[in-house]
Amino acid sequence: MDGMERSGGIRAVAIAGLLSLAPTAAAQQAMFRNYSVEDGLAQSQVETVIQDGQGYLWSGTHHGLSRFDGHAFTNFTVRDGIADNIVTAAHVDLPGNLWFGHPSGNVTRYAGDLFEVFRAAEGWRGSRIQSFADDDFGTLWIATEGSGLLALRPEAGKGPSPVPSSPRRVRALVSWQDRMWLGAADGLYSFRPVEGDATPRFDALTTPAAFVHDIRALAADDSGKLWIGTSDAGLWVLPEVGGAPFRVAGLPRGPISELELDPAGFLWISAEGRGAWKIPTTLDGKRVSDLLTFTVKDGLNYNTVQDIRVDREGNVWFGTNGGGLAVYLGGLFESTAHSDNPEVLAVWSMMIDESGVMWMGTDGGLVRYLRKDAGREQTSEVFTVADGLAHNAVRAVHLDASGVLWLASKGGGLSTFDRASGRVTRYGPLPTDKMLSMVGG
Known part of the structure; x- marks a missing residue:
C-alpha cells in the first residue's frame, strides 16, 4: 500500500436538525x-x-x-x-x-x-x-x-x-x-x-x-x-x-x-x-x-x-x-408531550418562525410551542374555535414573506392568524372548506 498519497480533503457532512413531537416525554x-x-x-x-x-x-x-x-x-x-x-x-x-x-x-x-x-x-x-x-x-x-x-x-x-x-x-x-x-x-x-x-x-x-x-x-x-x-x-x-x-x-x-x-x-x-x-x-x-x-x-x-x-x-x-x-x-x-389532549398530539403540519417559536397544525387546534432551552422553560399554548379559529382540525400552517401566518383546516377553509393579537381572519367562499395543504409563492 502506498501510504504517501494525498488527495482531496474530507467533505463537509451536515444534516439539518429535525424536531419530532410525539406523546412520549422522555425519549x-x-x-x-x-x-x-x-x-x-x-x-x-x-x-x-x-x-x-x-x-x-x-x-x-x-x-x-x-x-x-x-x-x-x-x-x-x-x-x-x-x-x-x-x-x-x-x-x-x-x-x-x-x-x-x-x-x-x-x-x-x-x-x-x-x-x-x-x-x-x-x-x-x-x-x-x-x-x-x-x-x-x-x-x-x-x-x-x-x-x-x-x-x-x-x-x-x-x-x-x-x-x-x-x-x-x-x-x-x-x-x-x-x-x-x-x-x-x-x-x-x-x-x-x-x-x-x-x-x-x-x-x-x-x-x-x-x-x-x-x-x-x-x-x-x-x-x-x-x-x-x-x-x-x-x-x-x-x-x-x-x-x-x-x-x-x-x-x-x-x-x-x-x-x-x-x-x-x-x-x-x-x-x-x-x-x-x-x-x-x-x-x-x-x-x-x-x-x-x-x-x-x-x-x-x-x-x-x-x-x-x-x-x-x-x-x-x-x-x-x-x-x-x-x-x-x-x-x-x-420527543415531548406538549399537551395531554390526544387530538392536540396529532400533529399534521409544523413551521418555525423567526423568533424560534414552532407553530403546529393539529386535530385539536393551532399550537404555539417554544421548546426548552438554556435559561428558558418549555411553553405551549393551544388556540381553538373558542379563540376564533374556523375549525380545530388545522391541516397546514404557512408563514408568508410579510410575516402573516396562514392556516388551512379540514372543515373551516382558509384563514390568517395574527401572531401578536391572536385575531383570526377567514377567507371565502372557497370551492371547499376541506383544505389539507397549501404552498406559498
Whole structure:
C-alpha cells in the first residue's frame, strides 16, 4: 500500500436538525453514522481521533492509523513508517504537523507526506502516551502514564526526555492562561513554559481536599474557564487562575475520561462505559442548565467512548473501544408531550418562525410551542374555535414573506392568524372548506 498519497480533503457532512413531537416525554434519538472494519477502518478499538489542516480525519487504533477523506479509509501501520501499531494519542501542533503517541512511549510525526519516528530513551520505554500540548517556544510536551511529563524538541533530532520533578502519572495536558496544565493521578499541576527551559517548576493545586482526585481530562473554554474531568469525583470547573475550583452539580455519578468543546458553546463528555453527555458551558450557578445523554439506544455504536473530537464542520466524532468510529451529525429528534389532549398530539403540519417559536397544525387546534432551552422553560399554548379559529382540525400552517401566518383546516377553509393579537381572519367562499395543504409563492 502506498501510504504517501494525498488527495482531496474530507467533505463537509451536515444534516439539518429535525424536531419530532410525539406523546412520549422522555425519549430522544440522536443521528449517528457509524464506521467499522467493514467500512475500511483499520480496527474497531479507536483510542484517538484528530482532524488535520487539510480536513482528513485520522483515527488511532490498535492496528495502526486510519485516514478518512469522507469517502474511504487509507490505513497505515509500522510497514508504512509509524513507530508502533497501537496509537493512543494524537495532536496537531502550531505549524500544522501531526503527532501520534504510542503505549511504548515512542512518538510518530507526520509532516510533508512522511512519517518520522522519535523513540523514547532507554529506561523510559513502555510509558503509555496520553496526550500532547505544544508551547510558543517549539517544545512539544507529552503526558504519559508512568513516566510523567516528557519534553520533545523536534529540531534536536532526539526522542522525548523526562521532565524532572513532574508527577508520575499524567493523564491530560492543556495550555490555558499562559500556563501548561497537567491532570495527574494525584491532582492538578501547572507551570509556565520558558524558552529553552525543559525543567519547569510545578505548582500543585491541592485545595479543596475533595478536589484532589484522579484527573482524566481537561478542556479550556472561550470564556476563560478550565473544565476538569475526574475518575471518581465528577466534573469540576476552575473559573480563573488563582480561583477556587468547584464541582459541577446536576450530572450523574461516575468516571469522566474525555472532554471536548464545540463551536456552539457545548461541552461533550465521555462518561466512561455510559456513552457521552452534552452540556452547555453556561452554568446555572454551579449546576448544569441542561443535559443530553447519548448511548447505544440513541444510535451510538458503543457505550465506551475513548475520544471525542469536533471537526471544522461542527460534526462530533467518537472513537470507541470496540464499536469503531461514530459521528454525530447534529440532527436531533426530541420527543415531548406538549399537551395531554390526544387530538392536540396529532400533529399534521409544523413551521418555525423567526423568533424560534414552532407553530403546529393539529386535530385539536393551532399550537404555539417554544421548546426548552438554556435559561428558558418549555411553553405551549393551544388556540381553538373558542379563540376564533374556523375549525380545530388545522391541516397546514404557512408563514408568508410579510410575516402573516396562514392556516388551512379540514372543515373551516382558509384563514390568517395574527401572531401578536391572536385575531383570526377567514377567507371565502372557497370551492371547499376541506383544505389539507397549501404552498406559498
